[in-house]
Amino acid sequence: MKKIVEPVTHETDEITGYVLRLNVKILGLVLALLFGSAIFVATNWLIIKGGEPVGPHLQLLSQYFPGYRVTFGGSLIGFIYGAALGGFAGGLLGWIYNGIVMLKRGEKNSA
Amino acid sequence: MNRPPPDTAPVLIIGAGPAGLAAAHELVRQDVHPVVLEKGDKAGGIARTEVYRGYRFDIGGHRFFTKNDAVMKLWQTVLDQGFITVHRISRIYYDGRFLDYPLNFFNALTRMGATESLFILLSYLRSQIRPYPEEETFEQWVSNRFGRRLYGKFFAPYTAKLWGMPCDRIPADWARQRIKGLSLMAALSHALFGNQKAKSLIHEFHYPEKGPGMMWEAFCEKIAEKGGHVRFDTKVMGLNHTNRRITGVKCMEGDRTFEMPVEHLISSMPLDKLIAMLDHHRVVPAGVSKAANSMSHRGLILVVLILDKDALFPDQWIYIHGPGFKVGRIQNFKNWSPAMVPDPHRTSLGMEYFCNEGDRLSSMSDEALSAVAASELARLGLAEKNQVIDTFVVRQPDAYPVYTSGYEKRLKVIGDFLDGFENLQTIGRNGMHRYNNMDHSMQTGILAARNVLGADHDLWAVNEEAEYLEEDASVSPRRTLTEKMILQSFAGMDKSALGIALGTVSGLLFFVATLWLVIKGGEVVGPNLQLLSQYFFGYTVSVKGAFIAFFYGFLWGFLFGWFFAYLRNLLVALHLFRVRKKAERLSLRDFVDHI
Ligand SMILES: Cc1cc2nc3c(=O)[nH]c(=O)nc-3n(C[C@H](O)[C@H](O)[C@H](O)COP(=O)(O)OP(=O)(O)OC[C@H]3O[C@@H](n4cnc5c(N)ncnc54)[C@H](O)[C@@H]3O)c2cc1C
Numbered sequence: 001m002k003k004i005v006e007p008v009t010h011e012t013d014e015i016t017g018y019v020l021r022l023n024v025k026i027l028g029l030v031l032a033l034l035f036g037s038a039i040f041v042a043t044n045w046l047i048i049k050g051g052e053p054v055g056p057h058l059q060l061l062s063q064y065f066p067g068y069r070v071t072f073g074g075s076l077i078g079f080i081y082g083a084a085l086g087g088f089a090g091g092l093l094g095w096i097y098n099g100i101v102m103l104k105r106g107e108k109n110s111a
Numbered sequence: 112m113n114r115p116p117p118d119t120a121p122v123l124i125i126g127a128g129p130a131g132l133a134a135a136h137e138l139v140r141q142d143v144h145p146v147v148l149e150k151g152d153k154a155g156g157i158a159r160t161e162v163y164r165g166y167r168f169d170i171g172g173h174r175f176f177t178k179n180d181a182v183m184k185l186w187q188t189v190l191d192q193g194f195i196t197v198h199r200i201s202r203i204y205y206d207g208r209f210l211d212y213p214l215n216f217f218n219a220l221t222r223m224g225a226t227e228s229l230f231i232l233l234s235y236l237r238s239q240i241r242p243y244p245e246e247e248t249f250e251q252w253v254s255n256r257f258g259r260r261l262y263g264k265f266f267a268p269y270t271a272k273l274w275g276m277p278c279d280r281i282p283a284d285w286a287r288q289r290i291k292g293l294s295l296m297a298a299l300s301h302a303l304f305g306n307q308k309a310k311s312l313i314h315e316f317h318y319p320e321k322g323p324g325m326m327w328e329a330f331c332e333k334i335a336e337k338g339g340h341v342r343f344d345t346k347v348m349g350l351n352h353t354n355r356r357i358t359g360v361k362c363m364e365g366d367r368t369f370e371m372p373v374e375h376l377i378s379s380m381p382l383d384k385l386i387a388m389l390d391h392h393r394v395v396p397a398g399v400s401k402a403a404n405s406m407s408h409r410g411l412i413l414v415v416l417i418l419d420k421d422a423l424f425p426d427q428w429i430y431i432h433g434p435g436f437k438v439g440r441i442q443n444f445k446n447w448s449p450a451m452v453p454d455p456h457r458t459s460l461g462m463e464y465f466c467n468e469g470d471r472l473s474s475m476s477d478e479a480l481s482a483v484a485a486s487e488l489a490r491l492g493l494a495e496k497n498q499v500i501d502t503f504v505v506r507q508p509d510a511y512p513v514y515t516s517g518y519e520k521r522l523k524v525i526g527d528f529l530d531g532f533e534n535l536q537t538i539g540r541n542g543m544h545r546y547n548n549m550d551h552s553m554q555t556g557i558l559a560a561r562n563v564l565g566a567d568h569d570l571w572a573v574n575e576e577a578e579y580l581e582e583d584a585s586v587s588p589r590r591t592l593t594e595k596m597i598l599q600s601f602a603g604m605d606k607s608a609l610g611i612a613l614g615t616v617s618g619l620l621f622f623v624a625t626l627w628l629v630i631k632g633g634e635v636v637g638p639n640l641q642l643l644s645q646y647f648f649g650y651t652v653s654v655k656g657a658f659i660a661f662f663y664g665f666l667w668g669f670l671f672g673w674f675f676a677y678l679r680n681l682l683v684a685l686h687l688f689r690v691r692k693k694a695e696r697l698s699l700r701d702f703v704d705h706i
Contacts, residue, residue, distance in 0.1 A: 018602040060639055064627060089620065093612045100608035 024094035035086030043075035126379035128156020130539030134556035139337035150346035160324025165453030177550035193320035234260035249281035379539035411510035613672030618665035
């Protein structure tokens with residue numbers, strides 16, 4: 001027969017006692033979209049504004065993102081680079097955060 | 112239907128109250144034929160319907176209400192006709208006034224007068240600023256939520272009347288268990304997803320047209336139809352056991368005593384009496400006996416007054432607060448269902464008096480009790496004494512299991528001992544010494560029956576977990592999912608973890624960005640990135656500078672992450688505080704229902 005256990009009558013503050021975990025995949029995806037679209041929008045904004053030369057400072061991104069230019073095609077390339085960087089940064093951020101939380105709470109499995 | 116009851120059965124159930132009948136019904140559904148042993152002459156236990164000269168009445172009004180859809184479905188299936196919906200009307204008599212109940216905060220304050228209201232508000236504010244640091248007693252628990260003045264004026268007298276002891280002897284855990292809507296999780300899910308069900312539970316309820324007894328009779332019929340038996344006027348007098356197995360149940364039916372062998376025993380009789388029955392060979396450890404002996408119950412005396420008046424007041428019941436009256440609640444049975452009275456020109460009232468065995472009230476004769484009831488009714492201004500044409504008194508011992516401090520420990524001692532019996536389960540209100548309503552009592556019965564059939568349910572989780580017995584398998588996962596979502600959305604962020612994570616990521620970005628330019632080389636290396644030195648003192652686009660950039664990136668990232676988590680936690684905490692306070696204010700409406 002089922003064991004008769006001590007009734008749990010204490011108001012467990014389930015919520016305040018719980019520490020938030022980050023969803024690594026979602027965080028990566030969100031930052032990927034954010035970074036990617038930031039570069040896409042910033043590039044196209046300068047193109048629409050026009051002028052001579054177009055976006056010399058943003059052009060500096062090509063130092064890190066080979067093939068990137070302040071053109072519509074470049075904005076697509078920038079989107080891909082930005083998304084890759086954002087995805088990586090988000091994933092890493094979530095992974096480190098969750099790792100520390102688990103370490104502090106003495107848990108074993110990773111997120 | 113009228114088969115003679117067998118003297119053996121695979122499962123014996125003590126008590127034909129809601130819990131025992133629910134267990135028997137569940138067993139016959141699964142083709143197991145139990146025998147229910149009931150000492151009384153009718154089914155329903157505390158929830159039975161008594162009849163006196165055609166006037167039907169409950170032992171205190173019994174509302175059929177539950178948050179559990181499975182129990183509601185069971186009631187509706189078993190009693191497929193005559194299960195009416197009643198719109199609730201009830202009031203509280205307080206300090207010479209009748210206040211609407213469930214309470215409307217502002218209505219209550221206006222009725223109490225400006226000065227009293229001001230004092231109540233001030234005391235509420237004080238309790239929010241300087242609450243009792245410890246919440247060990249009911250008094251502290253209630254005062255911290257509603258203020259000491261409201262507690263003292265409003266809740267203390269009624270609670271003390273009901274429980275027969277001052278509120279500083281009632282443990283706070285009891286209030287926590289009874290008033291579940293105040294847990295943060297419950298409050299949040301109500302705030303987020305609304306709670307139509309709870310709202311309608313306050314304002315309407317179901318009721319069998321001819322009183323709850325009608326429901327239990329229907330249960331008995333269903334049980335008998337499917338091969339089970341309910342033996343009335345059969346009192347369990349003792350239990351035989353060897354090697355921690357119950358082997359026989361000694362019964363008395365009229366003058367005849369006999370013993371029934373038993374495979375499985377399910378008991379809804381009071382725990383203390385069960386322990387006493389197990390102790391015939393002095394095998395019960397002294398600690399267990401002591402714990403059982405200190406389990407106490409509060410009794411109820413119902414004085415039924417029949418009045419020569421067709422209508423007295425519209426309420427189904429009125430709570431009587433204030434120490435000036437001994438009566439705790441007044442039921443007006445025809446307002447529950449007109450079929451409760453045989454003559455529509457007359458009214459029957461149930462005056463509820465709470466008592467302890469042997470105290471002054473319980474020692475009074477029926478005549479004396481009737482006189483007190485009639486005179487209190489007149490003092491309340493609800494009827495004239497001379498309108499009372501007949502009276503009837505019912506005494507219900509063990510109506511309320513009492514929770515005094517340390518009851519949990521005592522219950523555990525008893526539970527651990529009983530757990531040693533492999534074929535015994537205890538269910539229901541007194542069977543578990545739990546302040547259970549009918550729905551929770553019945554749930555324990557159903558689960559015990561399923562355990563007999565091989566399941567492994569924890570009966571003690573009923574009433575702790577609101578929807579323990581949802582037939583609809585999708586409900587529990589849904590609830591867990593909701594709770595998970597709530598946990599995930601409102602749980603605190605670890606500030607330093609976010610700081611370190613964001614610091615590391617941003618440090619690495621700066622580090623790689625610098626190193627990349629250094630590796631690429633050129634005439635002037637990274638003149639634009641060099642501008643970072645405006646913020647990062649000592650920074651250059653060099654290998655050494657990459658480390659400096661990492662340091663600064665980490666520092667700023669850490670500060671930003673930490674502060675972000677701090678602000679987010681603060682905003683969430685403020686929101687939670689608001690939700691909790693709102694839930695507390697709302698719970699005031701029907702607080703007395705839970706006492
Ligand atoms: C005043 C009052 C108002 C209430 N109002 C409500 C309400 O509005 N809604 C609600 O849901 N609940 C209400 N309740 C609670 C409800 O009455 C109980 O939850 C329910 O009756 C418990 O059922 P049970 O089967 O566990 O126990 P009981 O109803 O106590 O049944 C136990 C049965 O066991 C029998 N028994 C005991 N000892 C023996 C023995 N030795 N041999 C054979 N038989 C034995 C008893 O005769 C009894 O019939 C109220 C209770 C009270 C006191």
